[in-house]
Amino acid sequence: MSYVKTIVCFANSRKNFxxxxxxxxxxxxxxxxWVRPISRRVTHEISEEEQKFENGYEPQLLDIIxxxxxxxxxxxxxxxxxxxxxxxxxxxxxxxxxxxxxxWLDAPNTLWGTGQGSxxxxxxxxxxxxxxxxxxxxxxxxxxxxxxxxxxxxxPDSKRAVRGQFVYQGSAYRMDVTDPVIERKxxxxxxxxxxxxxxxxxxxxxxPYKGYYYKLIAGVLYEERxx
Numbered sequence: 001m002s003y004v005k006t007i008v009c010f011a012n013s014r015k016n017f018x019x020x021x022x023x024x025x026x027x028x029x030x031x032x033x034w035v036r037p038i039s040r041r042v043t044h045e046i047s048e049e050e051q052k053f054e055n056g057y058e059p060q061l062l063d064i065i066x067x068x069x070x071x072x073x074x075x076x077x078x079x080x081x082x083x084x085x086x087x088x089x090x091x092x093x094x095x096x097x098x099x100x101x102x103x104w105l106d107a108p109n110t111l112w113g114t115g116q117g118s119x120x121x122x123x124x125x126x127x128x129x130x131x132x133x134x135x136x137x138x139x140x141x142x143x144x145x146x147x148x149x150x151x152x153x154x155x156p157d158s159k160r161a162v163r164g165q166f167v168y169q170g171s172a173y174r175m176d177v178t179d180p181v182i183e184r185k186x187x188x189x190x191x192x193x194x195x196x197x198x199x200x201x202x203x204x205x206x207x208p209y210k211g212y213y214y215k216l217i218a219g220v221l222y223e224e225r226x227x
C-alpha cells in the first residue's frame with residue numbers, strides 16, 4: 001500500500017461482474033478531486049469482495065471511505081483512476097448527510113457535449129478522440145424519469161433495462177442506469193415510466209465500446225433513499 005484516499009462515495013455501480021466505485025476526495029470536510037478506485041483487471045472493475053469493509057458490509061452512497069491505493073492510473077477518458085491495494089480492507093469513517101451533498105455538486109456546461117446519441121439513447125455517448133479526461137460529474141436535476149422495459153422492443157432478444165431521462169442546462173439526456181439499488185427497485189415493478197423529483201445524479205463516462213464512450217447514470221441520490 002502506497003497511500004490512502006478518503007472519499008465520499010457517490011457511485012457504487014454495476015460493471016461487468018463487479019463494481020465501479022467513485023467519489024470525491026474528503027479534505028477536512030471539503031470536496032477535493034474525483035477518485036475512481038480500480039483493479040488491475042483488463043476492464044478495471046472491482047469485485048464485491050475487494051471493496052468490503054472488515055465487518056463484511058459494502059460501501060453505500062454517501063459513505064466516507066478510506067481506500068488503500070497503490071498508484072495512479074490515468075486514462076485518456078478517465079484521469080481519476082487509482083489502482084487499489086487489494087490485500088487491504090476499505091474503512092468506513094462516517095457518512096455525509098444528503099442535504100450536505102449539495103455542496104459537492106459540479107457545474108459543467110454540458111455532460112461531455114451533445115449531439116451524439118445511440119439508437120435507444122439521447123446525447124448519451126462521446127466519440128473516441130473527443131474525450132477531455134474528465135469522466136465523472138455530480139449534478140442536480142429537477143426531475144429524473146426512469147424508463148423501465150425492453151430497451152429495444154422491436155428486437156426479440158432485447159432485454160429489460162432501466163434508463164434515465166432528464167434535462168440538464170437546457171439539454172435532454174437519456175442514458176442507461178447502472179446504480180444496482182435503483183435497478184433492483186424498479187426492475188421489480190411493472191414496465192412503465194417512474195419519476196424521482198430533485199435527485200442528484202452521479203454521471204460517468206464508461207470504457208470504450210465500438211468507437212464511443214457511453215454516458216451512464218452511476219448513482220441516483222434522493223432524500224427518500226437516505227431516510
